[in-house]
Amino acid sequence: MATRITEDCTSCGACEDECPTNAISLGEDIFVINPDTCTECVGFHDSQQCALACPVDCCLPDSTRVESEDTLFARAKTVDGTMPAAEELSAETSHFRAGEAAE
Ligand code: SF4
Ligand code: SF4
Numbered sequence: 001m002a003t004r005i006t007e008d009c010t011s012c013g014a015c016e017d018e019c020p021t022n023a024i025s026l027g028e029d030i031f032v033i034n035p036d037t038c039t040e041c042v043g044f045h046d047s048q049q050c051a052l053a054c055p056v057d058c059c060l061p062d063s064t065r066v067e068s069e070d071t072l073f074a075r076a077k078t079v080d081g082t083m084p085a086a087e088e089l090s091a092e093t094s095h096f097r098a099g100e101a102a103e
Contacts, residue, residue, distance in 0.1 A: 002035035002065045003048050008058040015050035015059060021079045024050060035065055042069055042094045043076030043083055069096040 009030035023037040051059040
């Protein structure tokens with residue numbers, strides 16, 4: 001699922017520069033995430049970087065947009081044409097694989 005920003009956003013802007021797909025921008029009142037470019041950071045990081053950066057914990061999974069790792073990775077490839085093959089996704093580049101490194 002894409003990540004969404006709730007109404008608790010204080011528009012501090014801390015998340016914007018952390019997004020590897022430039023999916024975050026200032027909306028009318030608060031910052032917003034474009035669900036068509038958010039990959040939940042799949043392909044780039046082990047967790048959602050906006051959520052890590054947010055001081056008020058208002059970057060949350062959007063339960064109305066549940067998406068698979070395949071879907072999110074395909075989206076990542078449209079953003080970054082140099083992405084490796086899906087088989088190379090790891091615990092460092094997909095939160096779906098969290099825990100793999102410890103196994
Ligand atoms: S989850 Fe990742 S890709 Fe999605 S908006 Fe946040 S930082 Fe950007
Ligand atoms: S870091 Fe959090 S509070 Fe700051 S702009 Fe992003 S979503 Fe809003």
